[in-house]
Amino acid sequence: MSITSEIPARQNALWLAFRRNRLSWVGLALLLVIVCAAVFAPLLAPYDPLEQHIINRLQPPSADFWLGTDTYGRDVLSRLIYGARVSLVVGFVAILIAMVIGSAIGILSGFIGGIFDRVVMSFLDVMLSFPTLLLGLMIAAMLGASFENLVIAIAITEIAPFARVARAPTIALKQRDFIEAGRAMGFSTPRLMGLHIFPNMVSEVVVMGSMWMASAIRTEAALSFIGLGVPPPTPTWGSMIREGFENILDSWWLAVFPSLAILMTVLALNILGDALRDAIDPKTRAE
Known part of the structure; x- marks a missing residue:
């Protein structure tokens, strides 16, 4: 079956997976709400996220400030909406970078094989031996706190899993008849890997990327919590939780609402990831 003929089949499988799993619609709707809030933050935020109302500092949720104010009198709701931008952009860009680099490494390692494959996989095993947060912490601490360094740190921590996912199907696919036919026709190695192997594994890579x-969003929040994320006063969910942690007994809303935002975003992505996995898994479709 050609790649072009597989596309409608995958679309139908995705639609059937969403129909069988009604919870996936909840995840999709929740993620759309969060994305729309981030995109239209200037229109939805009632206040400037950096504007201070010192006279109204540490105010509980009210008609004027729906989610209360922080220690500088800044509106928590406005900062929460703008914080979604940072979390989503960092998560998406970091995973996209890790997906491209990791997939390229995995395909190259699996296709070449031999000593090169063993050396690359040994190096990736070393990276996988470190917990994601610990590895991200070490990289972020060495690079320093900034938006770009945060993206780089998170991307590096996610390269090894993507390489592992891309390597396994590459080893199986390079023995297939269409690859042997391509070799016989004189196709170059980059063409075989890019145009004939990668399209046959892209669905698995995308599903893993969604999960x-x-x-990545959790890691970003954790690094921001300990001060290695985007520098203040830019609002991020992790830094908002850190600010609220100091006043958790008296001003519970400072930490609770950013925590709920992270929870809902992660939950929505995991639900969608499960639906995408069901759509591409032949065993699940057969059931």
Whole structure:
């Protein structure tokens, strides 16, 4: 079956997976709400996220400030909406970079094989031996706190899993008849890997990307919590939780609402990841 003929089949499988799993619609709707809030933040935020109302500092949720104010009198709702931008952009960009680099490494390692494959996989095993947060912490600490360094740190932590996912099907696909036919016709190695192997595994990589984006958002929040994320005063969910942690007994809303935002985003991404996995898994479709 050609790649072009597989596209409608995958679309039908995705639609059937969403129909069988009604919870996936909840995840999709929840993620759309969060994305729309981030995109239209200037229109939806009632206040400037950096504007201080010192006279109204540490105010509980009210008609004027729906989610209360922080220690500087800044509106928590406005900062929460703008914080979604940072979390989503960091998560998406970091996972996209990790997906491209990791997939390229996995395909190249699996296709070449031999000593090169063993060396690359040994190096990736070393990276996988470190917990994601610990590895991200070390990289972020060495690079320093900034938006670009945060993206780089998270992307590096996610390269090894993507390489592992891309390598396994590459080893199986390079023995297939259409690859042997391509070799016989004189196709170059980059063409075989890019045009004939990668399209046959892209669905698995995308599904993993949707799931690991949730992990990237959690890592971003954790690094921001300990001060290695985007520098203040830019609002991020992790830094908002850190600010609220100091006043958790008296001003519970400072930490609770950003925590709920992270929870809902991660939950939505995991639900969608499960639906995408069901759509591409032949065993699940058969059931």
